[in-house]
Amino acid sequence: MDDQAREQLSESDLSRREMLRLTSAALIAAPLLKAEAQSQTPRFLTREEFALLDELSEIIIPADEHSPGARTAKVAEYIDFTLSESFTDEPRKVWRDGLKLVDALSQEMNGKPFMQASPDERIAVVTRMAKGEANPRQPEEKFFAELKGRVTYAYYTSEIGIQKELEYKGNTYLKEFVGFDAK
Amino acid sequence: MFFKITPTQTKEADLSKVYDAVVVGSGAAGGMAAYVLATKGLKVLLLEAGRQYTINEINDQLRSTEWPYEHPRRGAMPFDRHAITFNEYNFRQPPYAQDSPYKHVHSYVQSWGGSDYSKNIVVDEKDHPYTGTRYAWVRARLLGGKTNIWGRLALRLSDYDFKAASRDGYGVDWPISYKDIAPYYDKVDLLLGISGVKENLPYLPDSIFQRPTKLNASEISLRQSLARMNRVLTPYRAGVATEKLKHNKYRNRCYGRGACNRRAGGCDIHAAFDSPTGLIYPAMDTGNLTLRTNATVSEVLVDTNTGNARGVAFIDTETGRSYEAKAKVVVLAASTLESARLMLLSKSRQHPNGIGNSSGHVGHNFCEHIMGPGITGLVKDRIGKPRTLDDGRPGGFYVARFRNLTEKHPKFIRGYGFEGGGGMTMFPGNAIEQPGFGKDYKKRVRDYAGAFIEMGAFGEVLARYENYVDLDPTVKDKWGIPVLRFHYQFGDNEKRMAEDMAESAKEMFEAAGIEIVGVSRNVLTEGWSIHELGTARMGNDPKTSVLNQYQQSHDVKNLFVVDGSSHASAANQNPTWTIMALAWRSCDYLADELKKGNL
Numbered sequence: 001m002d003d004q005a006r007e008q009l010s011e012s013d014l015s016r017r018e019m020l021r022l023t024s025a026a027l028i029a030a031p032l033l034k035a036e037a038q039s040q041t042p043r044f045l046t047r048e049e050f051a052l053l054d055e056l057s058e059i060i061i062p063a064d065e066h067s068p069g070a071r072t073a074k075v076a077e078y079i080d081f082t083l084s085e086s087f088t089d090e091p092r093k094v095w096r097d098g099l100k101l102v103d104a105l106s107q108e109m110n111g112k113p114f115m116q117a118s119p120d121e122r123i124a125v126v127t128r129m130a131k132g133e134a135n136p137r138q139p140e141e142k143f144f145a146e147l148k149g150r151v152t153y154a155y156y157t158s159e160i161g162i163q164k165e166l167e168y169k170g171n172t173y174l175k176e177f178v179g180f181d182a183k
Numbered sequence: 184m185f186f187k188i189t190p191t192q193t194k195e196a197d198l199s200k201v202y203d204a205v206v207v208g209s210g211a212a213g214g215m216a217a218y219v220l221a222t223k224g225l226k227v228l229l230l231e232a233g234r235q236y237t238i239n240e241i242n243d244q245l246r247s248t249e250w251p252y253e254h255p256r257r258g259a260m261p262f263d264r265h266a267i268t269f270n271e272y273n274f275r276q277p278p279y280a281q282d283s284p285y286k287h288v289h290s291y292v293q294s295w296g297g298s299d300y301s302k303n304i305v306v307d308e309k310d311h312p313y314t315g316t317r318y319a320w321v322r323a324r325l326l327g328g329k330t331n332i333w334g335r336l337a338l339r340l341s342d343y344d345f346k347a348a349s350r351d352g353y354g355v356d357w358p359i360s361y362k363d364i365a366p367y368y369d370k371v372d373l374l375l376g377i378s379g380v381k382e383n384l385p386y387l388p389d390s391i392f393q394r395p396t397k398l399n400a401s402e403i404s405l406r407q408s409l410a411r412m413n414r415v416l417t418p419y420r421a422g423v424a425t426e427k428l429k430h431n432k433y434r435n436r437c438y439g440r441g442a443c444n445r446r447a448g449g450c451d452i453h454a455a456f457d458s459p460t461g462l463i464y465p466a467m468d469t470g471n472l473t474l475r476t477n478a479t480v481s482e483v484l485v486d487t488n489t490g491n492a493r494g495v496a497f498i499d500t501e502t503g504r505s506y507e508a509k510a511k512v513v514v515l516a517a518s519t520l521e522s523a524r525l526m527l528l529s530k531s532r533q534h535p536n537g538i539g540n541s542s543g544h545v546g547h548n549f550c551e552h553i554m555g556p557g558i559t560g561l562v563k564d565r566i567g568k569p570r571t572l573d574d575g576r577p578g579g580f581y582v583a584r585f586r587n588l589t590e591k592h593p594k595f596i597r598g599y600g601f602e603g604g605g606g607m608t609m610f611p612g613n614a615i616e617q618p619g620f621g622k623d624y625k626k627r628v629r630d631y632a633g634a635f636i637e638m639g640a641f642g643e644v645l646a647r648y649e650n651y652v653d654l655d656p657t658v659k660d661k662w663g664i665p666v667l668r669f670h671y672q673f674g675d676n677e678k679r680m681a682e683d684m685a686e687s688a689k690e691m692f693e694a695a696g697i698e699i700v701g702v703s704r705n706v707l708t709e710g711w712s713i714h715e716l717g718t719a720r721m722g723n724d725p726k727t728s729v730l731n732q733y734q735q736s737h738d739v740k741n742l743f744v745v746d747g748s749s750h751a752s753a754a755n756q757n758p759t760w761t762i763m764a765l766a767w768r769s770c771d772y773l774a775d776e777l778k779k780g781n782l
Contacts, residue, residue: 059620060620060621060624061620061625062621062622062625064625066625066626066629069625078257082256085256086262087263087265087284087285087286088284126620130618130619133618134618152614152615153614154257156610156611157251157252157258158252159250162251162609165625166570166611167570168570168607168609169570169571169572169607170440170441170572170573170574170575170607170608170609171248171440171441171575171609172248172440172575173439173440174438174439174572174575177394177395177396177575178397178399178571178572178573178575179396179397179398179399179400179402179403179573179576180397180398180399180400180403181395181397181398182395182398182403182406
């Protein structure tokens with residue numbers, strides 16, 4: 001065992017240093033900006049598929065007066081990344097087929113592909129897909145469950161989801177525990 | 184400004200030397216054995232099958248305060264690694280990694296959030312197969328074993344457990360009483376630190392607690408409601424130093440960061456107990472402990488004249504080379520199942536059924552805790568409330584056992600407790616459950632996040648002779664060592680108890696005015712609790728037990744087995760604190776006996 005292995009910080013120094021790291025927005029923002037610059041081309045999806053997914057994600061979790069939505073949180077980018085890295089081909093097939101189903105449903109309902117439909121027409125398509133949410137049977141209903149699951153996961157693990165939308169207060173150094181004494 | 188700890192050099196293992204004791208395994212039990220024996224001046228060789236991560240290396244992996252979005256896969260393992268799913272355990276038989284297309288296969292705990300941080304802690308099932316009945320076996324091979332990621336609930340047993348057989352007529356009493364182990368529980372509390380609130384319950388004795396954690400709004404009202412039913416909800420009794428341990432320079436106190444709740448576990452400031460920083464490094468500082476990692480022990484070696492243990496054979500985990508280590512006393516602490524496996528592997532002329540197994544009980548009376556039934560509820564007056572910090576602590580709450588204490592339940596014997604928690608978490612679980620999409624959906628997730636409370640039960644699985652492990656006649660692990668074959672399943676008492684878990688959970692939430700969102704009645708696969716116990720039980724009768732009350736083999740005086748395999752019953756309390764208290768007691772005895780020349 002070498003010197004470094006036993007290197008340990010004193011209690012007060014550790015907390016001070018860590019608190020500084022955690023509260024420094026600049027340190028957290030820097031790597032995110034870098035990721036943005038690199039995200040021009042989707043990794044797995046085509047540009048068209050990516051745009052469709054981006055729009056679907058924003059319909060599921062839109063921007064509102066409280067916080068930005070899935071688009072700003074780069075949900076589509078994260079899903080595209082996980083699909084590109086998937087060890088098996090199955091998820092890639094599910095998503096490619098699923099996005100095709102969305103366009104086919106829009107064609108059937110609106111007479112045009114999803115991205116050419118109006119905002120209301122788009123919401124009508126997603127409403128139809130979500131109809132069987134409690135017990136999905138149709139292929140487009142099953143895809144909606146997959147879509148919503150991954151979109152919500154990606155959104156609520158993003159910085160926007162955790163910090164802005166949910167205003168999560170944990171994962172920080174506390175001098176004292178918070179709450180009520182058990183008496 | 185940093186201050187540096189002067190490192191303690193561990194000596195190279197000297198395999199020509201006869202050590203006073205060789206300890207096999209470095210988790211809670213082996214760490215404690217090494218600590219106690221080295222502190223008493225014995226020359227100890229500690230063998231660990233896995234590798235050692237230095238403090239800096241393990242901290243670099245655990246990264247307790249990393250946000251999901253700071254990690255490229257939001258904390259998930261690389262995608263060529265696979266965690267066995269709940270369904271796979273149900274529809275497949277071990278070995279679960281057989282024919283898997285993935286490069287690495289891990290047990291289910293690696294599917295939890297933040298699994299990337301523990302991927303080098305939990306074993307690869309491809310290298311470590313096992314066979315037989317289905318079993319979710321979670322193993323960690325590295326210095327410290329599973330203590331690197333343990334759940335931290337640190338409970339004492341009582342005479343309701345040690346003398347359970349006398350109370351209800353099932354099984355055997357332990358060869359000890361609470362008064363025998365109580366001083367050792369105290370020692371463990373003071374050495375390692377434990378958080379909790381005194382409740383004065385005879386069936387769940389208090390520890391010497393440090394600063395307690397707190398309950399959040401929904402939990403405190405459930406506590407008050409349960410008190411009216413004569414049931415006790417107490418803050419999580421966590422094996423975590425919530426105050427600085429002045430005698431330990433390797434550990435910090437808890438700062439309520441909560442990462443231990445979000446992940447498989449692990450604490451990069453070592454406020455949560457782990458064996459390396461809590462026991463092994465302090466033991467090294469005595470100068471009496473030699474550590475040899477990457478040492479996969481394959482057999483306890485026997486003196487052909489006396490039949491006593493003379494050391495162990497081990498294989499270098501990396502190179503595959505074989506070695507022998509010599510010692511006056513052999514202490515097995517490889518975990519309940521691995522210690523049993525080692526005893527069964529150690530066949531000789533004197534011990535044809537495996538060392539210490541003249542009773543034929545090694546591998547048998549295998550028990551643990553049954554899990555699965557639980558409940559989720561909605562606390563309506565918490566909906567839409569301003570955000571509070573609810574999860575900055577090492578655990579939520581524990582509901583102490585209430586069955587078969589003063590009254591006899593008509594359908595089952597023994598008891599169960601609940602672990603639970605309420606309030607805000609980093610990921611809002613209700614995002615999955617809330618129907619719909621769009622602005623309304625988003626607002627509902629936001630308003631309801633923090634309004635949920637849930638709990639799940641851990642119940643005693645009866646120790647039964649017919650639940651056992653033996654050696655598979657053909658399948659071997661990566662090192663050519665025969666693997667364990669499981670013959671193990673839950674029985675009727677467990678199934679009836681599980682039904683009651685779900686019913687009583689419902690009753691308690693209803694009484695507290697909590698709206699029930701879901702009740703789970705399904706039992707999880709055997710092994711899920713990671714509390715396997717009892718494969719080399721202690722007892723007074725050498726015909727029906729393997730070890731005496733000091734975890735010493737009835738057959739071989741210089742062989743001790745100081746891990747959970749020694750437990751005569753599972754009780755319903757999480758076992759780690761009891762494992763360490765017993766190991767301490769036994770090693771005190773071992774050192775005395777060795778001094779007297781009795782070993």
